[in-house]
Amino acid sequence: MEARAYSWAADVASAVKVGDARWVAAAGRVLLVWVPCYTLMGHRFGPSGTALAASSLLTTVWLISLRSAFAAVHLTLGSAIRSGVGTLTGMVGVSAVALWVPGLGMSSSTILALALSVFALSAVWESVAQRVVGKRRVLVIGTSSCADAVADAISFEGHAPFTVVGAVDDEPDDPARLGSVAELSRIIDEQRPDLVVLTDAASSAKALDRLLDAPASGVKIVGHAHFFDHAFGRIPLADLKPTWFMSIFHLWQRPYTRFAKRTFDIACASLVLVVTAPLLLVIAGLVRLSHGPVIFRQTRVGEGGKHFTMFKFRTMREGAEEPGRPAFAERNDPRVTRVGRLLRRTHLDELPQLWDVLKGDMSIVGPRPERPEFIPMLEEAIPFFTRRLLVKPGITGWAQLRRDYASDAEGAAEKLSYDLWYLRHRNLVVDLAICAKTVSAVLLRPGR
Numbered sequence: 035m036e037a038r039a040y041s042w043a044a045d046v047a048s049a050v051k052v053g054d055a056r057w058v059a060a061a062g063r064v065l066l067v068w069v070p071c072y073t074l075m076g077h078r079f080g081p082s083g084t085a086l087a088a089s090s091l092l093t094t095v096w097l098i099s100l101r102s103a104f105a106a107v108h109l110t111l112g113s114a115i116r117s118g119v120g121t122l123t124g125m126v127g128v129s130a131v132a133l134w135v136p137g138l139g140m141s142s143s144t145i146l147a148l149a150l151s152v153f154a155l156s157a158v159w160e161s162v163a164q165r166v167v168g169k170r171r172v173l174v175i176g177t178s179s180c181a182d183a184v185a186d187a188i189s190f191e192g193h194a195p196f197t198v199v200g201a202v203d204d205e206p207d208d209p210a211r212l213g214s215v216a217e218l219s220r221i222i223d224e225q226r227p228d229l230v231v232l233t234d235a236a237s238s239a240k241a242l243d244r245l246l247d248a249p250a251s252g253v254k255i256v257g258h259a260h261f262f263d264h265a266f267g268r269i270p271l272a273d274l275k276p277t278w279f280m281s282i283f284h285l286w287q288r289p290y291t292r293f294a295k296r297t298f299d300i301a302c303a304s305l306v307l308v309v310t311a312p313l314l315l316v317i318a319g320l321v322r323l324s325h326g327p328v329i330f331r332q333t334r335v336g337e338g339g340k341h342f343t344m345f346k347f348r349t350m351r352e353g354a355e356e357p358g359r360p361a362f363a364e365r366n367d368p369r370v371t372r373v374g375r376l377l378r379r380t381h382l383d384e385l386p387q388l389w390d391v392l393k394g395d396m397s398i399v400g401p402r403p404e405r406p407e408f409i410p411m412l413e414e415a416i417p418f419f420t421r422r423l424l425v426k427p428g429i430t431g432w433a434q435l436r437r438d439y440a441s442d443a444e445g446a447a448e449k450l451s452y453d454l455w456y457l458r459h460r461n462l463v464v465d466l467a468i469c470a471k472t473v474s475a476v477l478l479r480p481g482r
Contacts, residue, residue: 059163066159067100068093070151074144088138095131096152099124104160107467108459109195110267113160115467121153164195172261173225173253174201175241176233178210184231184261191266199225203237215240222253233258267432268451269458274418282424282458290461295397298465302398303391310385317382320373321347329386334403337426342395344403345386349374381476387429399465400428401453415443422453425460430472432456432464 072089079085103120125145132140140148174181181201188194200212202221212221215237222230230245230253232238245255256264259273269278307314321328330348333341350369370378377383390396396403401422404412412419433452440446456464 062159062163063100063156064093064097066155067096067152070148070155071096074148088135091131091135091138092128092148095127096120096124099127100156107463108267109264110455111464111467112471113164114157115470117153117157117160118470119463121149121156124152125149161193165193169195169197170228171226172196172198172229172231173212173221173227174198174231174233175203175215175238176201176231177203177205180233181210184233184258187262187266194265196229196265199227202241203234204240215244218244227253229253229261230255231258231261232256263455263458267436267455269454271417271447271451274454279418279421294462295465296394298462299391299398302469303388306385307388307392313382314385317347317377317385321349321377323373324348324351324371326351333406334427335406335409335423336395336403337423339420339423340395341406342390342393342403344396345389347374347377347383347386349377349383381472384429391429395426397426397428398430399456399460399468400426400431401456402431402434402449403427412443412446416447416450418454419446419450422450422457424457430468432468435468435471435475 068089071092072085075085075089075092079088100117100120103123104116107116107119109116128140128145128148132138132145172184174184178201180203181198185198188196188198200221201210202213202215202218203211204214204216205211212225218241230241232241232255242255245253257273259270259278262268262270262273318328326348328348330346330350331343332346334344336342349371351371374383387396391398404427409420431453432455433449436452437445437449440449456468
């Protein structure tokens with residue numbers, strides 16, 4: 035396993051110089067925003083200096099908005115979400131420019147068409163550039179096994195814009211290392227990493243001293259847990275300490291007030307209930323075809339450990355669970371009815387939980403509510419498991435998007451790492467992004 039996970043990536047990365055890759059990514063970004071702007075202005079003003087100046091002005095507004103969005107929105111939310119935020123803010127800027135600049139007035143439909151073009155081209159290019167051209171080079175301070183673990187995480191998550199170039203460690207018996215900490219300056223000059231990830235406490239302390247003595251290298255330094263937070267949208271439980279939870283209530287943490295969250299929940303739940311009302315009647319009729327009640331009620335644990343009744347369309351046969359013997363749901367669960375299998379694949383069985391949202395027991399976005407029968411077992415097996423109860427449970431959530439059913443303590447621990455990421459970074463943009471990704475997941479890759 036020595037160096038296997040990152041040797042091929044280092045070879046590919048060496049084919050294109052880091053500086054050249056960044057220029058390619060930036061040039062493609064500018065070109066793909068400028069083309070629709072110039073096409074529109076050229077059609078309006080003809081091939082002239084006026085068209086060139088107008089398109090350059092619009093391109094500048096879009097690029098500033100996109101750059102701001104990519105800097106502010108979490109990397110792990112994906113290029114489409116970040117491009118969408120940049121496009122929306124860019125629409126506001128372009129509308130203002132069109133209003134203020136004489137002769138540049140554009141209709142709402144024209145601005146919308148331009149925005150859609152910029153969004154599509156930007157999202158595709160940023161996705162391609164991150165995966166192929168602009169992968170960030172990662173140097174791991176720690177043993178080669180630590181570097182392998184980081185590389186395996188990059189491979190496991192899929193499409194993460196990072197590549198591991200190697201490990202630096204003082205362990206003389208590690209044949210796969212690039213060198214010792216004393217040789218760090220030379221290794222950085224040769225490998226030109228974008229990020230240095232500190233994984234080993236002993237080596238990392240010495241490495242940090244050397245990096246601080248040479249700040250002109252321009253390399254960014256990050257701890258192991260913070261790298262996983264940034265790159266993969268999860269908090270590694272092995273690195274978690276009680277003091278980590280201070281970050282949730284930190285002075286610099288941007289507030290997501292209960293009022294804002296509740297307003298978002300009520301607005302979304304009310305809108306979806308109104309839109310899907312005819313569908314709810316159809317689903318109720320289909321569920322009624324099998325013996326048993328239409329609505330399934332089950333006790334779940336909510337915010338602060340409070341018990342509440344969660345509602346779902348029944349998808350399993352009646353008596354699927356023996357009294358007093360709770361069981362985890364599974365993928366392709368044999369207890370599911372034919373109609374229930376369709377509802378679970380499309381997640382339509384979750385629609386009655388909108389009533390739980392209106393009641394205030396649940397939120398649109400949050401950790402999935404767990405059954406009280408499983409809490410003692412999971413709390414004993416998984417450190418900090420009940421900290422997910424700091425927020426209301428949700429119909430959808432970050433962990434549900436990133437991982438499938440948790441049918442044991444190991445799966446629950448993996449999902450907890452994503453729930454903790456949401457707990458730390460939750461805000462309106464993240465909630466909207468998760469809702470958008472949920473709709474995309476339901477339409478493009480239904481499961482369960």
